Amino acid sequence: xTQVMTEWTPDIHxxxxxxxxxxxVITYQGTLNPAADAALRAYPYEHIFPxxxxxxxxxxxxxxxxxxxxxxNDQQGWGSTSVEPRKxxxxxGLTNSIGILLETPRNAHRVMRDGTVAEIPExxxxxxxxxxxxxxxxxILEVAAERREEIRALTxxxxxxxxxxxxxxxxxxxxxxxxxxxxxxDVWMPDEDAAAGYSLxxxxxxxxxxxxxxxxxxxxxxxxxxxAAVVPILMDHDIAxxxxxxxxxxxxxxxxxxxxxxxxxxxxxxxxxVEVEKEAETVEPVEGWFWIPTxxxxxxxxxxxxxxxxxxNLITWGWADHVLQVTPESxxxxxxxxxxxxxxxxxxxxxxxxxxGRAEQMxxxxxxxxxxxxxxxxxLPVVRVAPxxxxxxxxxxx
Numbered sequence: 001x002t003q004v005m006t007e008w009t010p011d012i013h014x015x016x017x018x019x020x021x022x023x024x025v026i027t028y029q030g031t032l033n034p035a036a037d038a039a040l041r042a043y044p045y046e047h048i049f050p051x052x053x054x055x056x057x058x059x060x061x062x063x064x065x066x067x068x069x070x071x072x073n074d075q076q077g078w079g080s081t082s083v084e085p086r087k088x089x090x091x092x093g094l095t096n097s098i099g100i101l102l103e104t105p106r107n108a109h110r111v112m113r114d115g116t117v118a119e120i121p122e123x124x125x126x127x128x129x130x131x132x133x134x135x136x137x138x139x140i141l142e143v144a145a146e147r148r149e150e151i152r153a154l155t156x157x158x159x160x161x162x163x164x165x166x167x168x169x170x171x172x173x174x175x176x177x178x179x180x181x182x183x184x185x186d187v188w189m190p191d192e193d194a195a196a197g198y199s200l201x202x203x204x205x206x207x208x209x210x211x212x213x214x215x216x217x218x219x220x221x222x223x224x225x226x227x228a229a230v231v232p233i234l235m236d237h238d239i240a241x242x243x244x245x246x247x248x249x250x251x252x253x254x255x256x257x258x259x260x261x262x263x264x265x266x267x268x269x270x271x272x273x274v275e276v277e278k279e280a281e282t283v284e285p286v287e288g289w290f291w292i293p294t295x296x297x298x299x300x301x302x303x304x305x306x307x308x309x310x311x312x313n314l315i316t317w318g319w320a321d322h323v324l325q326v327t328p329e330s331x332x333x334x335x336x337x338x339x340x341x342x343x344x345x346x347x348x349x350x351x352x353x354x355x356x357g358r359a360e361q362m363x364x365x366x367x368x369x370x371x372x373x374x375x376x377x378x379x380l381p382v383v384r385v386a387p388x389x390x391x392x393x394x395x396x397x398x
Contacts, residue, residue, distance in 0.1 A: 001091075001236060001237060002236050005091075005092070005095060005097070005238075006236070006237065006238035009097070010097055011097055011098060011144070011148075011151050011152055011154075011155045012097065012098045012100065012140065012144055012151070013088070013089070013092040013097050013098070013099055014089075014100045014101075014137065014140060015087075015088040015089045015092075015099070015100070015101050015102070016101075016102045016103075016104070016133065017101070017102070017103050017104070018103070018104050018105075018106075018129070019066070019067060019103035019104070019105070020066050020067055020068065020103035020104065020105040021067060021068030021069065021105055022106065022107065022108060022109045022198070023062065023105075023109040023110055023111050023117050023188050023196075023198050024061075024062050024063055024064045024105055024111075024188065025056055025061035025062065025063060025104075025105070025107060025110060025129075025131070025132035025135075026052065026056060026061075026063045026102060026103070026104055026105075026132035026133060026135070026136045027063065027064055027065060027066040027067060027068075027102075027103045027104075027105065028044075028049055028052060028063065028065065028066060028100060028101060028102055028103070028136065029065060029066040029067075029080065029089065029100070029101040029103075029207075030043075030044040030045055030049070030089065030093070030098070030099060030100055030101075031083075031089060031090050031092060031093025031094075031099040032083045032090070032207065032208070032209050033083040033084070033085065033090045033093065033094070033174075033177070033209060034174050034177050034209050034210060034211050035085075035094060035173070035174040035177075035300055035303075035304055035310075036090070036093030036094050036099075036300060037093065037096060037158040037161065037162070037300070039154060039157070039158065040093055040096065040097070040098055040154065040155070040158050041093060043098055043151070043154060044098055044100055047143055047147065048098075048100065048139065048140055048143050049063075049065075051139040051140075051142065051143055052135070052136045052139045052140070054139075055135045055136070055138065055139045056132060056135050056136070057113075059131070059135065060110065060111075060112050060113050061110055061111065061128075061131075061132060061135070062110075062111040062188065063132070063136070064078075064187060064188070065078070065080070065205065065207050066080065066081070066101060066103045067079070067080060067081050067103065069190060070206055072179070072181075072204070072206050075204060076189075076203060077181070077187075077203040077204035077205060077206055078185075078187045078189070078203055078205050078206065078207075079179065079205070079206030079207060080179065080206060080207050083209060084311050084312045085301070085304055085312045086266075086312050087101070088101075089101035091301075094298075094300045094301045094304060095237075095238075095297075095298060095300075095301055096155055096158040096159045096162060096297055096298075096300075097155055098154075098155065100140065102133065102137070104129045104132055104133055105129075106125060106129070107120055107125045107126075107128040107129050107132070108120055108125060109196055109197070109198060110128060111188060111198075115200070116195070116196075117188070117194075117195065117196035117197070117198045118196065119196055159297035160297075162296065162297050162298070162299035162300055163295050163296060163297060163299065164295075165217060165294070166217070166219065166220075166293060166294030166295035166296060166299040166302075167219070167295035169216070169217055169218060169219040169294075169375055169376065170217060171217050172211075172214035172215065172216065172217065173214060173216070173303040173304075173307055174211045174213075174214055174310075175213045175215055175307060175309045175310055176211070176212045176213040176309070177209045177210060177211050177212055178209065178210055178212050179206050179207075179208070179209055180206070180208050180209070180210055181204040181205065181206055181208065182205050182206075182207050182208035183204075183205060184202050184203060184204055184205070185202065185203070185205045186200050186201070186202050187200070187201060187202075187203050187205065188200055188201075189203060213309075215307065215309075216375065217294060217303060218253070218294060218303075218373040218374055218375050219293065219294060219295065219374055219375065219376065219377055220291055220292055220293040220294055220295075220373075220374045221291075221292045221294070221302070221306045221371050221372060221373060221374065222250070222252060222283060222285055222290070222291060222371075222372040222373075222374060223289065223290040223291075223292065223370060223371060224285075224289055224290075224370050225288040225289060225290075226322065226323055226370055227290070227314075227319070227320070227323075227370050227371075228288075228290070228394065229319070229394060230314060230319045231290060231385060231394070231396070232387065232393035232394060233319075234292065234305075235385070235387060237301060238297075238298055239292065239298050239301070239302055240292075240293070240296055240384065241290055241291070241292055241384075241385045242290065242291040242293070242380070242382035242383060242384055242385060243287075243288070243289070243290055243291075243382060243383055243384075243385050243396065244285050244286065244287055244288065244289040244290070244291065244380075244381060244382050245287055245381055245382065245383050246287060246381035247284065247285070247286050247287070247381075248284065248285050248378075248379070248380065248381055249282055249284050250282065250283050250284075250285065250374055250378050251280070251281075251282060251283075251374070251375070251376065251378065252280075252281060252282070252283040252372045252373060252374050252375075253278050253279070253280055253281075253372065253373040253374075253375060254278070254279050254281045254283065254368065254369070254372050254373075255276040255277070255278050255308055255368075255369035255371070255372070255373075256276060256277045256278075256279065256366035256367065256368055256369065257274045257275065257308070257324055257366065257367040257368075257369055258275050258276065258277055258366055259274065259275040259327045260272060260273075260274050260315075260324050260325065260326050260327050260367065261273055261274075261326055261327060262326060263316075269317060269318060270318070271316050271317070272315050272316055272317075272318065272320075272321070272324070272326075273315075273316070274308050274309070274315055274324065274369070276308055276309060276369060277366065283372055290385070291380055291382045292306065306371045306373075307371075308369050308371060314371065315369070320369070320370055320371075323367070323368075323370045324367050324369065324370075325367065327363075328362070328363060330363075331356065331359045331360060331363055334359040334362050334363055335355055335356070335359045338355060338358065338359065339355070
């Protein structure tokens with residue numbers, strides 16, 4: 001991120017892996033998350049992926065969308081994996097570049113020009129894996145060279161649009177989305193009754209994501225000093241952060257978490273999720289608070305990180321664990337924690353009632369989310385934060 005994406009600001013970024021499904025020699029995907037710029041999302045599907053397919057078909061291969069067979073609502077088809085920005089080709093789209101994922105299947109089978117599927121000997125499979133990657137990357141480079149002015153205009157317009165939306169507080173921020181069928185297409189699917197185990201079938205392709213819930217875009221977010229540890233992370237993502245140098249009183253929208261839970265475990269992290277209520281309040285930041293305006297080229301990434309109800313935000317990745325505590329599952333769990341191993345039966349009826357009352361309060365309490373939304377431009381006594389040096393990331397100069 002720091003040495004490539006924010007230093008080079010590439011117009012196209014390719015993320016390559018071994019994956020996808022046979023009998024395709026290469027599978028591909030663009031940024032599908034609907035929070036990214038729509039024109040950027042559409043570009044590789046309109047101009048790059050057709051070139052990849054043509055290039056591999058010219059050499060007796062086939063290419064198709066990542067990742068493989070999938071059943072949705074009891075209907076067999078072809079579909080994608082999830083599209084959170086923790087995946088680099090999705091992150092790329094939120095930072096206003098064209099993100100492309102290439103996944104190379106194991107290549108034990110290939111589709112021939114006559115429409116038959118042939119098995120590839122074990123000692124030849126690595127060659128075909130490499131050849132598929134070469135053809136796909138060559139096609140991407142050719143399109144980039146031929147249409148460079150068009151691509152540069154597209155990515156520049158995307159960055160400018162992000163700034164405009166943030167400055168105006170316009171448009172919607174995507175909070176939830178769902179996967180839908182982009183249409184039925186002819187796809188090579190596993191088929192135990194077919195020769196070589198595959199047949200061409202017309203099936204739903206679950207590769208389109210549509211927003212199901214949005215919220216209005218703020219002009220910026222407030223962070224209290226308790227969130228200072230995240231400031232170097234934001235700056236690593238080329239996000240400008242400002243620090244309050246004096247007191248202020250701002251009209252803002254404040255989130256309160258009514259439930260906090262561990263949603264899943266992913267690559268060494270217990271990912272968190274929250275249910276929230278939003279209230280309009282006057283927030284009074286003092287010196288040491290932080291301001292993150294959305295009128296930045298990284299505006300789409302900022303809103304994804306700062307909104308507590310997206311699927312990849314600061315809360316998701318534990319940056320607010322010292323502020324937001326996981327909600328207990330029951331009153332009995334709260335009471336057990338309060339008594340520290342003691343028994344409720346050892347208390348007098350009056351004490352038991354008091355303990356239960358406190359436990360109910362703890363179960364029902366709301367926790368203030370440490371990311372607050374400012375919806376209109378107001379007077380802000382702030383200065384830009386810059387790093388002190390790379391070795392002392394939590395020291396800043398102004």
